[in-house]
Amino acid sequence: MKASVKEYLIFYIYNFFKFIFTILPKGFVKQFLVLCAKLAYKFNKEHKHIAKVNLDLAFEDKLSDEAKDKIIYESYKSLLFNMYEFIENQSISKEKLLSKAKIENEEVILNAIKENRKIIFITAHYGGWEIAIPYTALKYGTLAVVNRKMDNPLINDMYIKARDRNNIVMLEKKVAAKGMLKAFKQNHNVAVAIDQHMKNGMEIEFFNKKVMATDSTARLALKFDAVIIPMFAVMNDFRDYTIKVYDAIDPLKVEYKSEDKVKELTQLQANIIEEQIRKTPELWFWQHKRWKKFYKNLYKRS
Numbered sequence: 001m002k003a004s005v006k007e008y009l010i011f012y013i014y015n016f017f018k019f020i021f022t023i024l025p026k027g028f029v030k031q032f033l034v035l036c037a038k039l040a041y042k043f044n045k046e047h048k049h050i051a052k053v054n055l056d057l058a059f060e061d062k063l064s065d066e067a068k069d070k071i072i073y074e075s076y077k078s079l080l081f082n083m084y085e086f087i088e089n090q091s092i093s094k095e096k097l098l099s100k101a102k103i104e105n106e107e108v109i110l111n112a113i114k115e116n117r118k119i120i121f122i123t124a125h126y127g128g129w130e131i132a133i134p135y136t137a138l139k140y141g142t143l144a145v146v147n148r149k150m151d152n153p154l155i156n157d158m159y160i161k162a163r164d165r166n167n168i169v170m171l172e173k174k175v176a177a178k179g180m181l182k183a184f185k186q187n188h189n190v191a192v193a194i195d196q197h198m199k200n201g202m203e204i205e206f207f208n209k210k211v212m213a214t215d216s217t218a219r220l221a222l223k224f225d226a227v228i229i230p231m232f233a234v235m236n237d238f239r240d241y242t243i244k245v246y247d248a249i250d251p252l253k254v255e256y257k258s259e260d261k262v263k264e265l266t267q268l269q270a271n272i273i274e275e276q277i278r279k280t281p282e283l284w285f286w287q288h289k290r291w292k293k294f295y296k297n298l299y300k301r302s
Helices: 005-023 026-043 045-059 065-088 094-099 107-114 129-140 153-165 173-185 216-224 261-279 292-299
Strands: 101-104 119-123 143-147 168-172 189-193 202-206 209-213 227-237 240-245
Touching (some): 026 045, 045 292, 065 227, 094 129, 107 119, 107 129, 119 216, 129 143, 129 240, 189 216, 202 261, 209 261, 209 292, 227 261
Parallel strands (some): 119 227
């Protein structure tokens, strides 16, 4: 598809800032991103409202408004640090990328590989997901990643090339199920962020509230006897992450309480994401309408 003049302009502006971020001292970049987080927290009223609604739904009155406001600000900072990872990881070497994180509970991944099991990595828009995905792909083998195609075709093409050099195959979100099936047949592992609202998803519980979630990972795991491995990149500081790996969910070993194995597996994955968010809530992307299906009116600003 041919790009418009506006898309070319955005593309060149993006590359200009990418170049600037590359040559500036990292300490300066960090402080600049912190400033951007403060400005977003102050002026981005719409998404700040969404975040507050989400925190009220998740924690109700168990957290004070002051504590929730602090989480919202830190969430903006985490998001901007993660966006920097998206930019920097397009051009740095494998060694430099791997040096920015350490991994905990790695044996879970190594055991699955040793047993020749197909792996579905699940994660969330949490902490440094832009370091977790390439780190895992470079260290443990090609990953097919479900992602929404970017609106700007020039930036999207650049994104695909950057992912390719980091051992990642992109799967268009609209045809994710077919893409994941193809990936397994090509002996690739799969990675999916499963924490966002799904219009045509499955109804489950998240923070004791109804939400819609994707059931594709559960269906895929059951069809291929694949293990589901949750992982989250916890931010320690700018360009410094710990990738926390949870114990694998083996669909062959789960003690199901009903005949609806898909729903039980989908709920189990959501429970793990909720557990990690509760540990460090400021690292989650609270600015999206996670409970949109059942609490749509709450997101409207008065």
